[in-house]
Amino acid sequence: MKILIVEDEVGLREAIGSSLEKESYRIETASDFDTASEKIFLYEYDCILLDIMLPDGNGLELLAELKKQGKSENVIIISAKNTLDDKLKGLELGADDYLTKPFHLAELNARVKAVLRRNKLDGKEVVEWxxxxLDLNDRQLFVNNQEVQLNRKEFDILNYFLLNQQRLVTRVALAEYVWGDHMDQADNFDFIYSQIKNIRKKLKESAAEIEIETVYGLGYKLVRI
Incomplete structure (x- = not known):
């Protein structure tokens, strides 16, 4: 998955890039309107994080041009402007989401995964492997068409793994996904270990053809058996 970050604030651009690279996304950046315009129309991206207020132009103009050209990139607007008019205009021009600064990086990561999931699922609310x-609407797990009971956290964690199947998922990324803005309340990763243990047991007992593999010292990976 390749993501373009269009953001003129150096610190924020680097922080976003570093966070998304930990999720194994390929990252490209643009700090101004002209560079962003060139990259957007020369290359294809799975998602574009687009700041509205750029030093040499308005990000909404880029969004309008994307729509005019019929390009299908997922776009999340990231902006310090929090007016209803700006949000409505951005969404009308085809943006998939709108995130107001300041924001938590875990929330941005979750938004990126959500728009990529919607694109991957083509509007369906079911993840299968x-x-x-996994039925995302009714929050139900089925193995061989038989329902397997999961608690809320187990469901969220398995959903995260299924959206990142066969990719390394670090403990920190998983903790951020589960706890979000309240991650600082977690003293350690014991709660992650406990949930992973329960999910593994339920997958094994239901004869699932996937399992959560430990990548020692790094995190986990959902793999086929």
Whole structure:
């Protein structure tokens, strides 16, 4: 997955890039309107994080041009402007989401995954892999068409793994996803270990054809058996 970050604030651009690289996304950046315009129309991206207020132009103009050209990139506007008019205009021009600064990086990561998931699922609210099916609307897990009971955290964690199947998921990324802005309340990763243990047991007992593999010293990976 390739993501373009269009942001003129150096510190924020680097922080976003570093956070998304930990999720194994390929990152490209642009700090001004002209550079962003050139990259957007020369290359294809899975998602564009677009600041509205750029030093040499308005990000909404880039969004309008994307729509005019019929390009299908997912776009999340990231802006310090928090007016209803700006949000409505951005969404009318085809933006998939609108995030107001300042924001927590975990929230941005979750928004990116959400728009990529919607694109990947083509509007469907079901994630399937091998003999496992996760119904996102009803929050139900099915293995071989038999329901397997999960608590809320187990469901969220398995959903995260299914959206990142066969990719390294670090403990920090998983903790951020589960706890979000309240991650600082977690003294350690014991709660992650406990949830992973429960999910593994339920997948094994239901004869699921996938499992959560430990990548020692780094985190976990959801793999096929």
């Amino acid at each position: 091998k003999n496992v099916r």
